[in-house]
Amino acid sequence: MKSLINRQLDFMGKRRIAFAVSGLLLLVSIVSLLFQQLNLGLDFTGGTLVEVRYAVAPSLDAIRQVLENTGFRDVSVQTFGASTEVLIRLQQAFDPDVGEQVVSLLRNVGDDVELVRAEFVGAQVGDQLRDQSGMGLLVALGTVMLYVAFRFQYKFAIGALLALMHDVIIVVGIFSLFQLEFDLTVLAALLAVIGYSLNDTIVVYDRIRETIRKSRIDDMPMIFNEAINMTLSRTLATSGTTLLVLLALLILGGDMIHFFSIALIAGVVAGTFSSIYVAAALLLAVKLDREDLIPAKKEDPEEEELP
Numbered sequence: 502m503k504s505l506i507n508r509q510l511d512f513m514g515k516r517r518i519a520f521a522v523s524g525l526l527l528l529v530s531i532v533s534l535l536f537q538q539l540n541l542g543l544d545f546t547g548g549t550l551v552e553v554r555y556a557v558a559p560s561l562d563a564i565r566q567v568l569e570n571t572g573f574r575d576v577s578v579q580t581f582g583a584s585t586e587v588l589i590r591l592q593q594a595f596d597p598d599v600g601e602q603v604v605s606l607l608r609n610v611g612d613d614v615e616l617v618r619a620e621f622v623g624a625q626v627g628d629q630l631r632d633q634s635g636m637g638l639l640v641a642l643g644t645v646m647l648y649v650a651f652r653f654q655y656k657f658a659i660g661a662l663l664a665l666m667h668d669v670i671i672v673v674g675i676f677s678l679f680q681l682e683f684d685l686t687v688l689a690a691l692l693a694v695i696g697y698s699l700n701d702t703i704v705v706y707d708r709i710r711e712t713i714r715k716s717r718i719d720d721m722p723m724i725f726n727e728a729i730n731m732t733l734s735r736t737l738a739t740s741g742t743t744l745l746v747l748l749a750l751l752i753l754g755g756d757m758i759h760f761f762s763i764a765l766i767a768g769v770v771a772g773t774f775s776s777i778y779v780a781a782a783l784l785l786a787v788k789l790d791r792e793d794l795i796p797a798k799k800e801d802p803e804e805e806e807l808p
Contacts, residue, residue, distance in 0.1 A: 509730040512777060513722035513785065519778035523667060530674020539677050542684030543577065543622055548592040550622050551603050556613040558584035561756060564607065571606055577682070579756035586617075641692075642666070645699060653706055654793050660783035661702050664775040668698045671771045672764055686761040694768030697743075701736060701776035708732050709781065713794055721789065725781050733777075740773045 543550070564587065565578045575592035589603060596602075600619025607614045642662055650658035672694055676683050705728065712728040713721075744766060751762035 509726055510733070511726055512729050513725050513782060516778060516782040516785070519774075519782065523775075523779055526671050526674070527667065529678065530670050533674055533677040537677050537680065539673070539683045540680045542682045542687075543590045543592060544685045545683070546592060547622055548575075548590060549596070549599055549619065551589040551591065551600050551619045552581060552617040553587050553589065553604060553607065553614050554617050555585045555587065559587060559612060559614075561587070563610075564589070567606055567610055568603065573603075577756075581757075590622075638669075641695065645695075649703070649706070652703075653710060654789075656784060656787045656789045656793060657706050657710075659787055660780045661699065661706070663783055664702055664780035665695055665698055667775050667779050668694055668768060668771040672767045675767050676760075676764070681763065682760055684760065686758060687764045690761045690764035690768065693765060694772060697769060698772030698775060701739070701772055702780045704735065705729060705732055705776050705781055709784070710794060713791055719791060721785060725784070729777055729781060736773060736776065740769055743769050 561578045561580070565576050568576045568578075568589070568591075573591055573593070577590035579588050580586060581588040591599070597619075600616045603619075604614055604616045642665060645665065646658045646662045649661045669691060672691060673683075675681070676687065681687075708731055709725060709728040712724050712731070716724050716727075718724065747762050747766045747769065750758055751766065754762060
């Protein structure tokens with residue numbers, strides 16, 4: 502058995518390096534969130550929305566360049582449904598004439614374009630989301646902790662909760678550090694990352710529990726290595742195929758889901774790393790042992806009284 506384990510990857514032997522990498526990423530993310538904060542999109546800040554229709558599919562970069570060159574700031578341009586339908590978001594106070602101004606500028610460069618609508622998007626949804634999504638996230642994490650504690654053991658729940666928080670903070674930190682636009686699609690991706698990471702962690706935890714019960718040794722790092730190596734091919738296959746799909750969405754999906762794809766890619770990478778290193782290695786930090794899963798049998802007092 503020892504010779505078999507020795508041929509496997511020693512994940513737990515590198516756990517201190519993994520903790521150092523995670524700690525550095527968390528520190529950078531938290532510092533960035535404190536000082537740079539998030540680049541909130543129109544869904545959270547409010548602004549002006551202009552929808553236009555072209556005769557032929559336009560270049561989104563060219564539209565953005567025209568508007569920025571004429572004084573508009575924080576311009577977001579994306580297709581809306583058909584390739585000839587374009588949605589322009591402007592982070593500025595609403596002006597009743599802004600729609601005609603945008604169309605006039607686009608026509609001046611030779612585009613055949615017409616105005617569909619121009620309206621103001623309030624920031625009320627952002628205020629509601631800050632309250633409701635924050636409360637929802639806390640409820641979700643609390644529910645996850647209770648489920649894992651009931652399904653496994655409370656020490657597993659601590660590891661799963663910290664691993665989920667690790668993934669969320671890193672993904673949000675990436676958006677803060679690089680000032681990527683944080684909108685409703687990114688928030689949806691963040692919730693999807695929580696589900697993906699939890700599923701990966703549960704698979705690893707389930708195999709760790711089974712291996713502890715079947716093994717006759719008490720060397721927890723060795724047991725954890727065996728369990729992780731048994732799930733490694735499944736983890737890499739799932740993460741690899743998911744990343745291929747997300748890369749296709751990032752390259753071919755257009756502006757509408759660009760940041761959504763980035764958030765999911767970062768989340769899948771962080772979730773895969775945390776399920777192997779953070780979630781599993783934290784069980785060693787909280788001193789999980791065999792007695793936590795297989796309580797010692799109590800001696801029967803009646804048997805002690807027998808001659």
